Amino acid sequence: MKTIRFGIIGCGLMGREFASSAARWCHLNDMPARPEIVAICNRSDKPFAWFTSNFPSIKQTTNDYRELLANEEVDAVYIAVPHDQHEAIYTDAIKAGKHLMGEKPFGIDKAANEAITACAAEHPDVFVRCCSQMPFFPGVQKIGQIIESGELGQIIEVETGFLHSSDMNTDKAINWKRMIEFNGEYGVLGDLGMHACHVPFRAGWKPKNVRAILSNLVPTRPDGQGNTVPCETWDNGTLLCDMHDPATDATFPWTFKSFRIAPGEKNTWYVRILGTKTSVRFSTKNPKLLEVMKYDGSEQTWGQIDMGIDTAYPSITGGIFEFGFSDAIQQMWAAFLYELEHGKPITKFGGCVTLDEVALSHRLFTAALESQAQQSTVTV
Numbered sequence: 001m002k003t004i005r006f007g008i009i010g011c012g013l014m015g016r017e018f019a020s021s022a023a024r025w026c027h028l029n030d031m032p033a034r035p036e037i038v039a040i041c042n043r044s045d046k047p048f049a050w051f052t053s054n055f056p057s058i059k060q061t062t063n064d065y066r067e068l069l070a071n072e073e074v075d076a077v078y079i080a081v082p083h084d085q086h087e088a089i090y091t092d093a094i095k096a097g098k099h100l101m102g103e104k105p106f107g108i109d110k111a112a113n114e115a116i117t118a119c120a121a122e123h124p125d126v127f128v129r130c131c132s133q134m135p136f137f138p139g140v141q142k143i144g145q146i147i148e149s150g151e152l153g154q155i156i157e158v159e160t161g162f163l164h165s166s167d168m169n170t171d172k173a174i175n176w177k178r179m180i181e182f183n184g185e186y187g188v189l190g191d192l193g194m195h196a197c198h199v200p201f202r203a204g205w206k207p208k209n210v211r212a213i214l215s216n217l218v219p220t221r222p223d224g225q226g227n228t229v230p231c232e233t234w235d236n237g238t239l240l241c242d243m244h245d246p247a248t249d250a251t252f253p254w255t256f257k258s259f260r261i262a263p264g265e266k267n268t269w270y271v272r273i274l275g276t277k278t279s280v281r282f283s284t285k286n287p288k289l290l291e292v293m294k295y296d297g298s299e300q301t302w303g304q305i306d307m308g309i310d311t312a313y314p315s316i317t318g319g320i321f322e323f324g325f326s327d328a329i330q331q332m333w334a335a336f337l338y339e340l341e342h343g344k345p346i347t348k349f350g351g352c353v354t355l356d357e358v359a360l361s362h363r364l365f366t367a368a369l370e371s372q373a374q375q376s377t378v379t380v
């Protein structure tokens, strides 16, 4: 099996998840390549001890990402840093010839995203994908197969969303994700929005227009030093779009929600599709459960499938066992390495988010900001 030597830039929450996935790569069967973490970069040294004590393969620790990008022992990078730095670090990584898995939103705004996309176009030998792991849950992979099979019939409506309650506590101190200069004007759309776009965009559906309702429910927060400061980012976003399916020329409504303040929801990602022949729904709230309703003229009955380990990329886990967040992360990394080696994903829905899909999300979120400002429907 080939080894791809990785550097991690930004050793926060998600950097550790990737490293942990790499550490149990033996979990996956039949992979053409495996990741090896050889270099890490973070603003402060604090996270280095966890990495270096668990990964003897790490030979470089640095606070300067340019040093990591200059390291010839690094083939690919995972970059998980605040949004204001995406453009500079992603474009420098691509120019350095490092394959890139970048975190969403892939640029703080549309202009930054366009700069990254243009840079990638100038370096076609560099493989670039955007992080989004939830569609790798087996129930969602199955929905992908149902979409591809045409079994849905005419699509009546699609709903997708990602709901958190991470900001319910109004006493929680502000951090970079709640500041426009670091997180961006998109607010929650930039933070959680790509997750809600992944499945509909992979299906090939394109939003024609958007009416957005964005809420800033908590306009001030403590700064952690005894003061109260403005908190100007959007907490919750609901988008209603006319969605177009170029394959059938059909148009149907798509409701998108990304909420940081959703009472009762810790980290709920969901998709619901109503079709004239088949309807499907899945939520990570009950991650084994896939519900399917087939309409054949008789009673309309939702069927419940207890999903096991029916993953895009085969693993050692027995088929009846449970799947979780860390498994979704590992499946996403399997998708990245598989496509890097084979030039295409194992299946349509078994691939990571592409630059075209990211660019579409930026057109949507930019139109959503305009819709909110004008209180009207805006063309995407």
Ligand SMILES: NC(=O)c1ccc[n+]([C@@H]2O[C@H](COP(=O)([O-])OP(=O)(O)OC[C@H]3O[C@@H](n4cnc5c(N)ncnc54)[C@H](O)[C@@H]3O)[C@@H](O)[C@H]2O)c1
Pocket: 009, 010, 011, 012, 013, 014, 015, 041, 042, 043, 044, 063, 064, 065, 079, 080, 081, 082, 083, 085, 103, 104, 105, 131, 132, 133, 190, 191
């Ligand atoms: N895929 C997901 O589910 C998911 C979940 C959380 C965050 N994210 C994304 O990951 C990215 C980072 O978010 P996070 O929650 O990990 O943030 P975080 O604040 O936990 O971690 C960011 C890390 O980047 C480091 N950093 C900042 N600037 C740097 C620089 N110039 N060079 C090196 N290191 C630098 C910081 O020191 C920090 O350790 C964001 O784009 C966010 O949207 C994705």
